[in-house]
Amino acid sequence: MLSLVNQFLDYLTLERGLSKNTRQAYAFDLKQFAAFLDKQGIKSLNELTRKDILAFLMAEKKRGLTGTSMARELVAIKVFFRYLLQENMLNVDVTETMESPKLWKSLPTSLTMKEAERLLETPDTSKPLGIRDRALLETLYGTGLRVSELAELMLDDLHFDSGYIRCMGKGRKERVIPIGKTAQRALTEYLERIRPILLKEGTSRQIFLTRSGKPFSRNGLLKLVKTYSHKAGLTKNVHPHTLRHSFATHLLANEAPLRVIQEMLGHADIGTTQIYTHVDSTRLKNIDHKFHPRS
Secondary structure (H helix, E strand, O other), X not given: OHHHHXXXXXXXXXXXXXXXXXXXXXXXXXXXXXXXXXXXOOOOHHHOOHHHHHHHHHHHHHOOOOHHHHXXXXXXXXXXXXXXXXXXXXXXXXXXXOOOHHHOOOOOOOOOHHHHHHHHOOOOOOOHHHHHHHHHHHHHHHHOOOHHHHHOOEHHHEEOOOOEEEEEOHHHOEEEEEOOHHHHHHHHHHHHHHHHHHHOOOOOOEOOEOOOOOEOOHHHHHHHHHHHHHHXXXXXXXXXXXXXXXXXXXXXXXXXXXXXXXXXXXXOOOOOOOOOOOOOHHHHHHHHHHHOOOO
């Protein structure tokens, strides 16, 4: 690979007229990448997958590199691969759809399965609002919804007969998410016994309603989750996204495929997996039922 890197560096200098400093920066980053591939026993760039490149970036992160430095490395690799593709020295550019590590968000601390259990069992289900809150927490943990998606979840989005819900995610992209029996039972009890009381004279189609019969705001959901986190005696900084992350983490812990979790969460990637694939709703439902601890 080093000979290809040197060819590319010459191209940058002679054809692109880049400065000596820029050339040196590309050289340093690509030689780091080449050394990593050599250590992994990868001899041909045509063998590479996105997973290999992500493994390199994660190794660099463990080495102490910042998101900005990793972003620079990925840029170098992307420009290098574009050059190789252009020169017919590479079959496919696997970096084409990869996002900059600067955009990778720090995932919140996840709960252990025991902590999640404690949190979900905290609402007092002998009281109407406790039934609602248990259903709300079970839905967050059982589906991995974003807080905004939960706030906007409508009655028409529930398809219990088929075992899934529909939600409108970022960019108004609709996705199908399997929902396990535990969350279904909690939701059914809330919808049949409590929601009609909260609704009063209103006509809202949103599922989760406040004491006054209005749909929850994102801030209201945040406060509710934090309240129950304190009641459960959890010392972690728990908020709605913690349950979303716990959903993914617990599926991963039980060996659910990363690309399936990516589809469930509606991510362009999940935890930097950068796997772009379509998974049908039946397979998603089966995976959820097999791997999620509360299905």
